[in-house]
């Protein structure tokens with residue numbers, strides 16, 4: 001063999017060692033758990049043959065605990081770039097077969113390099129997490145690399161989309177990288193996220209809890225709101241990451257991509273004319289309204305199982321990517337509470353950061369009353385949503401379907417906090433509160449002194465409803481741009497969106513605002 005051939009063979013051997021990861025036995029163990037390997041995940045995420053690896057030959061430099069006898073090139077994380085439906089992205093996948101995917105100094109710096117390149121080139125980053133956390137043998141060097149990643153996640157926030165797919169353990173401070181990224185997708189049963197595990201909890205608080213109950217996909221998808229999507233397996237988690245990436249711009253200087261449709265923008269939505277029940281307290285499903293309005297009924301709901309009194313998600317209108325925020329009358333009558341405010345505020349801020357116009361569908365009787373809410377800080381949390389809408393400069397379109405009561409009227413993208421196009425259906429009710437409550441307060445004495453209190457209350461309620469349970473006072477003041485027939489909603493919103501696409505609106509220069517966290 002010539003020396004050139006020898007060198008070539010040497011390179012191939014080194015690459016092969018890197019590709020073998022922790023060896024066949026550990027690969028089999030990974031498969032037996034229903035998990036793909038890091039490389040299989042990378043191939044599945046990206047377009048066929050598009051993956052270009054970076055840093056396959058990086059090695060750790062730990063010499064303690066006999067680590068120098070076990071050096072695996074690549075150091076437990078596969079990093080690089082490739083395309084998703086032809087658009088360039090950066091990605092990393094932790095390899096559980098190498099030291100349990102644990103993050104040592106060099107493993108962490110590989111992820112940092114990908115984040116730096118994504119920021120430099122303005123491309124999204126998708127991280128596939130499957131790791132035992134900080135590599136114990138490397139001590140503080142591994143903590144240092146974690147913090148380097150966190151710093152870069154923060155620096156990239158609002159500049160390039162960041163998606164975390166949790167496909168195995170993600171424990172301790174390691175959870176903070178996904179938490180800072182824009183979207184967390186968790187695989188049911190195999191993904192777990194927690195700050196302290198079941199054993200520590202048992203020791204400290206005597207509570208007994210399983211991994212799944214403590215930090216599984218269902219827990220974070222429905223209880224904590226840490227996760228945005230739950231997937232049944234690795235394959236569907238990666239399909240979701242692709243779908244999400246397809247909707248988003250590559251960075252904050254771009255507009256989101258358009259999606260061709262044959263759904264006419266002037267399609268009448270006749271079912272909307274009768275979707276609001278005659279009885280004001282009767283619910284309907286706002287998802288039906290969303291599906292009617294958007295192109296081809298397509299809607300990717302975000303955090304579908306958490307704070308279900310508000311619905312947020314992405315779709316297209318007249319081919320444009322839009323973010324939808326809608327009160328859900330089916331759950332808690334669509335009241336805003338702490339979790340709903342947090343959920344919608346984060347979504348609004350994401351859309352604003354990435355030039356995604358916002359459509360708000362409003363049917364809100366107000367903020368949820370109760371000590372739980374007050375002591376939990378509904379004032380602070382509700383203020384986040386108000387803040388997020390007020391600071392957003394993307395096109396903001398609002399349709400009041402039914403109730404728009406009290407402070408919630410102001411908060412939900414009202415004209416006063418610079419909604420660009422605000423309309424109501426004829427069923428809209430814009431008032432300080434509902435008729436029942438209002439009558440009890442302003443006519444308390446009158447009702448008390450009436451010969452027939454019930455009759456008087458009913459008469460006054462009807463009177464109040466006639467005066468205020470409609471959109472025409474607000475329309476007369478110009479707080480609404482129009483009152484529209486519900487069946488016209490898709491056409492009117494699509495026209496308004498087209499008109500607003502080149503909107504420019506500035507806010508005063510400042511380092512950053514002080515959102516009430």
Ligand code: HXC
Pocket residue numbers: 026098099100101102131132133134135136137143146147169171172173174
């Ligand atoms: C080094 C680790 C490791 C770690 C796992 N391994 N975690 N090596 N550092 N943190 C290695 C194991 O030694 C083993 O090596 C292989 O990975 C697989 O681990 P197993 O325990 O056999 O797998 P499993 O039974 O599936 O359990 C997985 C696990 C468990 C739940 C992740 O390994 C575990 O609890 N690990 C420790 C988790 C932890 O406490 N990490 C620190 C968290 S604090 P071999 O050679 O046998 O295959 C933290 C702070 C971050 O991360 C701070 C950021 C600021």
